[in-house]
Amino acid sequence: MKRVPMRDGYGKALLELCAQPDNKIMVLDADVAKSTRTVWIRDQYPEHFMDMGISEQDMVGTAAGLALGGMIPFCSTYAVFLAGRAWDQIRTTVCYNNLGVKLGGAHAGISVGPDGATHQALEDVALTRVLPHMTVIVPCDAEETRKATLAMAKRPGPCYVRFGREAVPVVTDENTEFEIGKAREVRDGSDVTVIANGAMVYEAVMAAEKLAGENISVRVLDMHTVKPLDTEAVVRAARETGAIVTAEEHQLAGGLGSAVAECLATLFPTPMEMVAVNDTFGQSGAPQELMDHYGLNAENIAAKIRQAMERKR
Amino acid sequence: MEIKELKAIARTVRCDIVKMINIAGSGHPGGSLSAADLLAGLYFGGIMKVDPKNPDWEDRDRFILSKGHVAPVIYSVLARKGFFPVEELWTLRRFGSILQGHPHKQSTPGLDCSSGSLGQGLSITNGIAIAMKKQNRDVRVYCMIGDGELDEGQIWEAVMTAAQHKLDNVCAIVDYNHVQLDGTTEEIKDMGDLVQKWHDFGWNVIELDGHDMAQIVKAYEMAAAFKGKPSVLIANTVKGKGVSFMENDCNWHGTAPSDQQLERALMEIGA
Numbered sequence: 001m002k003r004v005p006m007r008d009g010y011g012k013a014l015l016e017l018c019a020q021p022d023n024k025i026m027v028l029d030a031d032v033a034k035s036t037r038t039v040w041i042r043d044q045y046p047e048h049f050m051d052m053g054i055s056e057q058d059m060v061g062t063a064a065g066l067a068l069g070g071m072i073p074f075c076s077t078y079a080v081f082l083a084g085r086a087w088d089q090i091r092t093t094v095c096y097n098n099l100g101v102k103l104g105g106a107h108a109g110i111s112v113g114p115d116g117a118t119h120q121a122l123e124d125v126a127l128t129r130v131l132p133h134m135t136v137i138v139p140c141d142a143e144e145t146r147k148a149t150l151a152m153a154k155r156p157g158p159c160y161v162r163f164g165r166e167a168v169p170v171v172t173d174e175n176t177e178f179e180i181g182k183a184r185e186v187r188d189g190s191d192v193t194v195i196a197n198g199a200m201v202y203e204a205v206m207a208a209e210k211l212a213g214e215n216i217s218v219r220v221l222d223m224h225t226v227k228p229l230d231t232e233a234v235v236r237a238a239r240e241t242g243a244i245v246t247a248e249e250h251q252l253a254g255g256l257g258s259a260v261a262e263c264l265a266t267l268f269p270t271p272m273e274m275v276a277v278n279d280t281f282g283q284s285g286a287p288q289e290l291m292d293h294y295g296l297n298a299e300n301i302a303a304k305i306r307q308a309m310e311r312k313r
Numbered sequence: 314m315e316i317k318e319l320k321a322i323a324r325t326v327r328c329d330i331v332k333m334i335n336i337a338g339s340g341h342p343g344g345s346l347s348a349a350d351l352l353a354g355l356y357f358g359g360i361m362k363v364d365p366k367n368p369d370w371e372d373r374d375r376f377i378l379s380k381g382h383v384a385p386v387i388y389s390v391l392a393r394k395g396f397f398p399v400e401e402l403w404t405l406r407r408f409g410s411i412l413q414g415h416p417h418k419q420s421t422p423g424l425d426c427s428s429g430s431l432g433q434g435l436s437i438t439n440g441i442a443i444a445m446k447k448q449n450r451d452v453r454v455y456c457m458i459g460d461g462e463l464d465e466g467q468i469w470e471a472v473m474t475a476a477q478h479k480l481d482n483v484c485a486i487v488d489y490n491h492v493q494l495d496g497t498t499e500e501i502k503d504m505g506d507l508v509q510k511w512h513d514f515g516w517n518v519i520e521l522d523g524h525d526m527a528q529i530v531k532a533y534e535m536a537a538a539f540k541g542k543p544s545v546l547i548a549n550t551v552k553g554k555g556v557s558f559m560e561n562d563c564n565w566h567g568t569a570p571s572d573q574q575l576e577r578a579l580m581e582i583g584a
Binding site: 026047050052053055057058059060061062063064065066067068069070071073088089091092093096097098 | 371375417418419425426427428429430432433434435436437438439440441442443444445447448466467470471473474478
């Protein structure tokens with residue numbers, strides 16, 4: 001299977017946006033343009049690019065001003081320094097003013113690997129999800145990241161998209177449907193539903209294929225939009241399959257699993273298990289080594305599926 | 314408008330400030346009073362290009378109140394300019410009011426941005442200034458910053474951004490009243506030679522008496538005429554200016570005057 005880093009999809013989308021005539025796009029980076037792929041904009045559309053230096057708070061504030069002045073600004077840096085370092089700017093200046101600032105959180109999740117815990121954003125979805133007006137997207141591959149980025153440019157108000165550093169399997173193509181706020185059914189099933197996002201979508205499919213051999217029918221939803229959550233798809237899955245497993249490359253508290261639990265607890269209480277990093281920081285290591293260590297893989301998803309099915313009885 | 318008339322407007326604004334905060338029972342009189350002349354000069358001295366009948370006019374000049382806690386001063390100025398009825402001033406901080414405790418753009422006609430978390434206004438100002446230049450709009454962007462607010466690191470990030478991009482449509486105003494919430498700026502985080510600092514960061518620096526209306530108007534005009542660099546007005550002011558018992562006292566940073574204190578304050582200002 002072809003493997004491509006999701007950030008390539010982000011960079012490609014920005015190139016497409018900058019190529020449109022009379023566009024209002026401005027791409028801001030905080031001295032990591034090569035990592036986030038916004039260097040492609042710097043090289044091809046320098047009039048649409050600004051390197052703000054290592055000052056994330058100023059970058060987000062400047063983007064807010066650009067939005068107030070009628071532009072469509074994209075801010076990119078590592079997810080920890082965007083959603084974390086500049087959180088107050090995102091809250092009070094971007095979201096309180098309901099400004100169309102588009103945030104690209106790169107190198108998200110544990111899979112950034114050897115850089116260690118300081119650079120592994122495991123809290124960014126929680127941090128952005130609690131903010132009024134904010135849209136939060138966690139795409140599953142490079143192609144979906146491209147579509148998400150294009151969709152963000154059209155969507156009014158603040159948006160956050162997070163993506164990883166590593167090359168991950170490309171599981172969608174240009175014809176795969178993508179709509180913000182609408183879950184994508186990757187695979188139908190009747191015994192249990194895995195609701196996953198990011199690189200965990202592929203792992204969920206692997207788990208489902210494995211369990212098919214044991215006569216367990218697993219539905220997989222790509223819940224790329226954490227906010228606004230597709231509650232209809234969540235409730236339908238709960239009603240039709242009776243058990244839910246969530247899977248994400250993020251802290252358990254406050255992420256996709258929490259969003260799904262909030263939905264089901266109020267609308268359709270259902271046995272549920274969660275695959276996520278559980279209240280611990282990461283560490284240095286090879287990406288796959290870390291994903292395995294923290295249980296962010298098909299094997300652990302399969303184990304949680306069995307646990308969830310036990311609880312159905 | 315004549316200097317004499319501008320002074321009269323500033324007195325009206327000062328009376329509004331103490332009255333609003335007295336009625337609300339909370340708010341920030343000290344820094345509102347120190348900024349009153351600077352904002353009266355900006356909005357009524359023929360400097361800011363705005364249209365109260367069309368607050369969202371795309372080619373208007375913009376004003377960002379980075380020190381958002383002095384909301385009463387901008388609320389009074391906007392009301393007196395005709396953006397909304399003066400009676401609204403007496404609803405400050407009340408449930409359902411168009412005048413939130415700190416500026417909220419969507420609530421108040423004439424506000425260009427919400428603010429209240431310190432240190433962020435100059436970055437926003439720069440962003441608007443860049444957007445205006447990109448669209449070839451002849452728009453100036455003003456930003457008022459408190460001297461205590463200069464403790465915030467983001468201000469200095471933005472100071473460098475404005476210089477880097479030669480944003481000569483930016484005019485920052487530092488309300489240099491030397492008093493912040495817990496004490497004097499010298500006691501808490503001494504900034505040394507503030508004029509030299511901004512100069513060294515690549516700005517056109519104009520120092521002035523922030524209570525001398527003729528100097529205020531001239532400083533704005535000098536800033537507008539200066540090309541190639543952003544300008545900053547380092548305005549020497551007195552916290553609580555115009556009300557003797559509030560002047561230079563950090564205890565009046567965020568305290569509402571009682572009815573008796575209000576009466577005395579109004580008498581001293583003498584509208």
